[in-house]
Amino acid sequence: MRSVPALIIGALFIAEMTVTFEASMVYAALPTLISEFGDPMRVGWLVTIHMLIAAASSPVVGRLGDIRGRKRLVLVLLALALVGSVLSAMSTSFAVVLVGRALQGLSAVVLPLSIGIVRESLPEEKVPMGIGLLTTALGAGAASGLVLGGVIVDNLDWHALFWASAIMLAISIAAIAAFVPDRPGTPTRRPIDWVEGLLPVPAIALMLYAIGATKQSGWLAPQVLGMFAVCAVLFAFWARRSLRAEEPFLDLRLFRDRNFAVVNLITVLLGMGTMQIVYVFSAYMQSPGWTAVGLGLTATVAGLAKLPSNFLSFFAGPFAGWLIQRMGNRATVSAGALLAASGWIAAMALPDVLGFVIAMLCVISFGTTILQAALPNIVVATVPQHRTSEAMGSMQVVRGIAAAVGAQIIAMLLASRTVLSPDGGAQFPAPSSYLMTMGVMAGLTFAGAACAMLLRARETKLAPA
Known part of the structure; x- marks a missing residue:
């Protein structure tokens, strides 16, 4: 065909x-x-x-x-x-x-x-x-x-x-x-070690479940610490087996490449930071007016307010590809992170006008989408072709774990200072909680921009097959 x-x-x-x-x-x-x-x-x-x-x-x-x-x-x-x-x-x-x-x-x-x-x-x-x-x-x-x-x-x-x-x-x-x-794949020269290949599955699932359990039990609950301990044992056993294998099913040696390791580090920072945009702004836009912060919108209107940024971001992915071809990896990631961080800094003003909030959403979303397009491009240019989907899958796991941790951090930040509802039935985040949350999101995103300086400036060719 x-x-x-x-x-x-x-x-x-x-x-x-x-x-x-x-x-x-x-x-x-x-x-x-x-x-x-x-x-x-x-x-x-x-x-x-x-x-x-x-x-x-x-x-x-x-x-x-x-x-x-x-x-x-x-x-x-x-x-x-x-x-x-x-x-x-x-x-x-x-x-x-x-x-x-x-x-x-x-x-x-x-x-x-x-x-x-x-x-x-x-x-x-x-x-x-x-x-x-x-x-x-x-x-x-x-x-x-x-x-x-x-x-x-x-x-x-x-x-x-x-x-x-x-x-x-x-x-x-x-x-x-x-x-x-x-197209055919690239078969392994040796039989697949299914023990090494499947060990990460329960370890990753248990880690994500343990992170989710901290919302109710806290990070120091015995059952949570026990699950993290089991995860550590499973990951350690898997890493030892993978690194000793001549042809591992999942190759941890990919992290020896500077660009691949840095991309995953940036993914962690952004997963905890700017990629939490929907969580933070959905809560902010629906925050009741009597809290002195937010817009007091319904869930439906808050969802519709996000549509302009979704539409604008439609052009950010191809724009990121264009930037990489002309400016290289480092400049593209830095530009996306700095743009998103500038939006989070503007959000620290805690605006109460819908138009301003939509404008900030557009800025943050555009920068974040540039990052979501640029980071996979760097991985593709770094790893061998026959390991491409494996590398992307690993980065997806890193992003998922970082997002889960980031969601818990935001929940703690928003709960740090609260105001009681007029009927005394519920507590809502105070303005200072949203200010601190926006500042942390900006800081994590700026840290991603700083880490981008560790990337090789330009990949002229894709990694060989």
Whole structure:
């Protein structure tokens, strides 16, 4: 089949939008699902299970794509997610819906595989722009999940959300099958060590679960410390086995490359910082007027206020690819981080005018999207082609763990100083809490810009196969 870059990117774009839509659509339906199943904690697992499965499977499935062929793995993942969507759409049992969400979580690994497909299928000069376009699909899918998901839930039964996801997945499968070339992977010279390959799965899942448990139990609770101890043992055993292997399934030696290590360090800082934009500003815009901070908007209006920044960010991904080709990695990452940080500094003024808040969202989102496009481009230019999806999957795990830690940090910052509601029934963050939160977000983002100085200034060629 003749490879047409526009059709390849178009098919992958649809798939990325779809998997991000199904990840975010549940947020719009949370109140309805809580009414259906009667327990906020149980319903919360519909979000948690998706996150756990996505993070834990990313490096392993990404590596399998490198070995077996990326297109066929994408089709398998989308098919499993389609089964999960249909299961959830046809059932009223919470257990079945939970299984469906777990299967949907596997589709999140499509991004690392898609970046590998872009690298192996497109001319070298088109790779940065292609990766930038895929990055914009993530924002578009998240926005459609929140907005379209809300419309569906408000006008139809919640099952319609999963039917919509199933339809989108079917379209994605057809597009990938028709337009993405099927290229063989790079088989290993030795039999796969499945013990070494699968050890990270329970370790990553347990770490994310332990971080989530700190919200109720605290960081020093015995059960939380026990889970972290088990994680440390599993990671240590895996690292020892991987580093001793002649041809490891997941190669920790990739971190010996300066650019790859620095990119992951920046990912940690940004995952805890500027990538928390939706969390921070959703809370800020919905903060009641009597708290003397925020805008007092409804959840629907707050979601709509985010749309202009989502639209503007659509152009940030390709712009990042253009910048990398002309200015190099270091300058592009620095520019994106400094732009986002400037938005967070402006937010420290705690504006109470919607137009100003939308403008800050646009600035922060544009800078953050540049970073989300630039960092994968640096990884692609650094690692061997036959390790591309594995490396991207590992970075996705790092980002997921950092985001989970960042969410807990923000929760603690917002709870540091509170004001009591007029009826005495609830506590809300005080202005000083939001000021401190915005300052921490700016500081973490500035730290990412500083770390960008450790990157090699320019990669003229992609890493050899």
